[in-house]
Amino acid sequence: MSGLAEKIAFLESHGVAELAHSEANLLAHLRGVHDLLAQWGARQELCDAGLFHSVYGTEIFPTGAIPHELRPAVRELIGAEAETLAYLFGTVTRSALFDAAFDGPPFLLEDRSGGCVGVSAGQYADLAALTVANWLEQRPRFAESSKFSRAREFDAMRRYLPDSVRTALERAYGFAPLALAGNE
Template identity: 75%
Template structure:
């Protein structure tokens, strides 16, 4: 069994791949990655989701196609953050962002569309994690956007709330001014 990799080693890996020199949403990519990680940690998300937040766009995404880490290094990333976190990172980079929002309306079973037009199914848990990652990704960079854009995708985020962990949902409600959502007890 491999010993857990510390946060410092993960940051060093990201720095070796130039994330601190790559512009992203009015900051550098490393600052954004750390900010997403820190939001997820503050919301008491699990280690795998927090690590996914730290690496979420290193392969590039539909909206941020400039990846810092080539896909050939997926095994190295997996070694650093684990299988579950790396799969979330890969999904976050592969799936069309609109598909994550559309799935909030469609509900389970969750079928997402990739940027190449393929459809892939994800588990309820993977969708919840991708939704939380989408919220953290947006809320971290949102203050750096013009005020006119800060409430973008309100309808989609409103629908996504029912799929989010409580702390993530509350943060989204506060940011958008949504009335708190009351979910049925399970």
């Protein structure tokens, strides 16, 4: 895998800094998600997935900066695990990610084409962490009235999150700490 500067240069070469996103630009948002995950102690693969999480476009941000044909180049740059997570983040619907928090395993997520993709428990936990980082990075730029959006869904998602991500979400939403088996 390459260094952060090379990854950012790749993103810049594809115009990511010129795309508007949540009152900033897409590069600033991607970097912010990466930095939150790093601050929370996430492993490098998840941080890299955060840096690339919406480059292929998402349901909410359909403007993809990197065409799917370049997935092999992205995979070479950030590794197969991180690229797969970034691709899945762009492919699955937000409602499927939130619904899975209530439904639990097996994690079968609807994709934007109406199909279904199965993910492992570890992949679901990573996608949940990406979802939290994605939301919390943008949240300060949103209207006060929307800062607690999806509280019920995020509350359900907490049990799948790594400890540091769950703690950040609990602080942001004012949730009482979740007592999990083994963490009591």
